[in-house]
Amino acid sequence: MQMIKDNISNINRHINSICQRLGISSDDITLIGITKYVDSSKIKEIIDGGVTNIGENIVKDAAKKFSELGDYAKNVTKHLVGHLQTNKAKEAVAVFDLIQSVDRLKLACEINKHAINQNKIVNVLIQVNTSCEAQKSGVEKEHALALIKDISGLKNIRILGLMTVAMLSEDKGIIRKNFKDLRILRDEVKSAFRGSEQIQMKYLSMGMSADYEIAIEEGANMIRIGRAITQ
Numbered sequence: 183m184q185m186i187k188d189n190i191s192n193i194n195r196h197i198n199s200i201c202q203r204l205g206i207s208s209d210d211i212t213l214i215g216i217t218k219y220v221d222s223s224k225i226k227e228i229i230d231g232g233v234t235n236i237g238e239n240i241v242k243d244a245a246k247k248f249s250e251l252g253d254y255a256k257n258v259t260k261h262l263v264g265h266l267q268t269n270k271a272k273e274a275v276a277v278f279d280l281i282q283s284v285d286r287l288k289l290a291c292e293i294n295k296h297a298i299n300q301n302k303i304v305n306v307l308i309q310v311n312t313s314c315e316a317q318k319s320g321v322e323k324e325h326a327l328a329l330i331k332d333i334s335g336l337k338n339i340r341i342l343g344l345m346t347v348a349m350l351s352e353d354k355g356i357i358r359k360n361f362k363d364l365r366i367l368r369d370e371v372k373s374a375f376r377g378s379e380q381i382q383m384k385y386l387s388m389g390m391s392a393d394y395e396i397a398i399e400e401g402a403n404m405i406r407i408g409r410a411i412t413q
Contacts, residue, residue: 186224189411190215190231197405200398211398212385214261216408218243222250228411229254237282237406239264241274248277263345263387263406265319272296275304282307282345282387285321290333297338305342307387308333310367312360313349320346326367327374334380343385343404344368348393357393361400364388368401 193213201208215233217225218240225236225247236258238244244262248255262278271292274281284290284306297304308330311320321329326344333339344367348360368383375381389397391410398405 186227186411187231189413190228190233193407193410194232196395197398200395204399210403212404214263214387214404214406215411216263216390216406217247217412218264218408220412222247224412225251226254229258231411233411235259235261237261237263237408241266241270241277245273245277261406268292272299275300275302280305280307280342283309283319284333285309285311285319285329287329287332290336290339294336294338303338303340305340306333307343307345307385308341309345310364312346312363312367313356315349318347323363323367327371330371330375330381334375334378337380339380341381343383343387344371345385345387345404347390348388348397354396358396358400361388361393361397361402365401 197211198208212235213233214235214237215228216237218238248260260278262274262281262283264283266274266283266289268289275293275296293304309320310326311318311322330341333341344364346360346364348357351357364386368386372383385404386402387404388402389405391407394405
C-alpha cells in the first residue's frame, strides 16, 4: 500500500515541477489512474492515495471492479479509455462518467441511443489517431472535424475534448509531434465550433507513464498513468 502512495506522491511532485517550469498551474492537470491490470483492492489503495479519477479499458471488467469498490466508487470519476465496441455501448453508458474513446459515428449513435433510454447526457472525448498507425483506434486527423460535426447532431452526447495515444517510440520528436498535432486540432475545433454548448474543448487527454512530461509540455491537461502508479 505504501508503495502506491509513494508512487502517486512522486508523480504529483513531478507534475508540479513540470508545471512550475512551464508557468502553469498543476491544479489544471487531471491525473487518471489506469487500473486495467489491477484488482479492486489495489484501486482502493490508489483512491486512498488521493487519485479520484480512475480509468479502465474493458467495460465488463470495469463494471465488476466498480461494483466491488462499493462506497469507494461514489466520489470517483470513471473513465473508459479503451476501444469500445458498439455492442458494449449500453453498459458503458451505465458505468462510465466519461467515455474517452469515441472514434466513429456508428458508435456515437449507439451511445446516444442508450443515453436517451437511460435519461442521461453522456460526456465523451473524440479519440484521434495522431500517430497514423493502422493497428490503433482513433479517427484520422483529417476526418476529425467532420466526425465531430456529425456527432454534434446527437442531442444526448456532449463532446468535452480530444484524446490520443502517442506512438511507442524512443524518438521524443515523434512523440512530441503526435501530441502537438492533437493540440493544433483542438484549436481548430474550438474555432470551428465556437459558442457550441455541445462541443466544449475542455480536455486534451494525452500522455501516459513514459511520456506524460512531453504531453504536458504540449498542452495536455488530462494524463493517464498506470504502470508508474502500480509498479
